[in-house]
Amino acid sequence: MEKVTGVGRLRELVRQSRREGRSVGFVPTMGALHEGHVSLVRRARAECGLVVVSIFVNPLQFAAGEDLQRYPRSPEEDARLLADAGADILYLPDAGQMYPPTFSTSVDVGGVSEAGEGAVRPGHFRGVATVVAKLFQQVDPDVAYFGRKDLQQVAVVSRMVRDLDIPVRLVVGAIVRDADGLALSSRNVYLSSEERLRAAALPRALFEAQRRASKGERDSGVIENGCRADLERAGLRVDYVEIVDPATMRHCERIERGNALTAAVRVGKTRLIDNVLLLEE
Ligand code: AMP
DSSP: OEEEOSHHHHHHHHHHHHHTTOOEEEEEEOSSOOHHHHHHHHHHHHHOSEEEEEEOOOGGGSOTTSSTTTOOOOHHHHHHHHHHHTOSEEEOOOHHHHSOTTOOOOOOOTTTTTSHHHHHSTTHHHHHHHHHHHHHHHHOOSEEEEEGGGHHHHHHHHHHHHHTTOOOEEEEEOOOBOTTSOBOOGGGGGSOHHHHHHHTHHHHHHHHHHHHHHTTOOBHHHHHHHHHHHHHHTTOEEEEEEEEETTTTEEOSBOOTTOEEEEEEEETTEEEEEEEESSOO
8 A cells, every 4th residue: 555645646646557447446534544434445445446545634624613623533543454454545635735825616515515414514515525526636536435424425425426527436335333333433532431322322213213114104203303302311412313315415204215314413522423224224
C-alpha cells in the first residue's frame, strides 16, 4: 500500500492502473477506522483492480462548536487495517491543499439534504457534497463505496452524482454492528462505559419497530411514536425518529417495503445516528 498526499501522484497511479485495464474502487473516510469501514474496503478489494481509500477529516462538514478538533484520529492503526484489508493507495489529502484561502465553491444538493440530519446540522451536507465531489474529481473512481449507516449521505451523494452526471457507480454497504447491536462509529469512543450500555437502546428500539412493521403495522406515526417512547424510556434524548423513503428522504405516512426508519439521539454529549430498513430483512 502506498501513502499519497499529493493529487498529482494520486492521478498518476490511477491513470497507470487504468492503462493496465484495472477498474478503480474508492472508499472515502474520515479515519479512526473500524470494521464498518474495513467491510467497504474488503468489498472494493473483491470488486476492483485498484483500491483507493482516503482519510480526510473534512472541516467543511463540521459546524462551529461541533467536534472537528477532537474528532478521533488513529493514523498508524488505520494504515495497518487498510494494508491488511488489501487497499492499494491510502490518500491523505492535506487540508491546506484541499481548501486554500481562495477556495470558494460549494455543492448544494436540494431536497434530500433538507430534513433529518440536514435540519439538525445546517450546512453539513453542503460540506459532504463539496468534499465528495472534489474527491471524485481527484480520484476519478469507477465505483465508490459508502455505508448505509449514513443513509441520508447516500441519498445526497446519489442525487449529486445523477444531477451532475458524475461517471461513478455507487455501492452501498450494510451497517456493521457491535455484538449488542450498536452500529460501529468512530464517535463511539466518546461514550463512557455507562453511556455505551445505554446506547444499545438505540438499535434495540429500531429493531423492535422493524418487528412491529413486519407483523403488520403500516401506520408510520404509530411506529415512530412507539420507537420514540422506547428511546426516551431508556434515557436517550431524541433528535428525530422518522420513517422515510431512502431515495428522497421524504417522510412516508404509510409504510412500504424498502422504507427506512431513521433516528438520531444524544447520549450525554455524543450524538448517534442509526437506521433500519422496513419489510426487507
Ligand atoms: P466516516 O469515516 O464516518 O465518514 O465513514 C466513512 C464511510 O464508512 C461512510 O460511507 C460511512 O457510511 C461508512 N460507515 C461508517 N460506519 C459504518 C458502519 N457501522 N457500517 C457500515 N458502514 C459504515
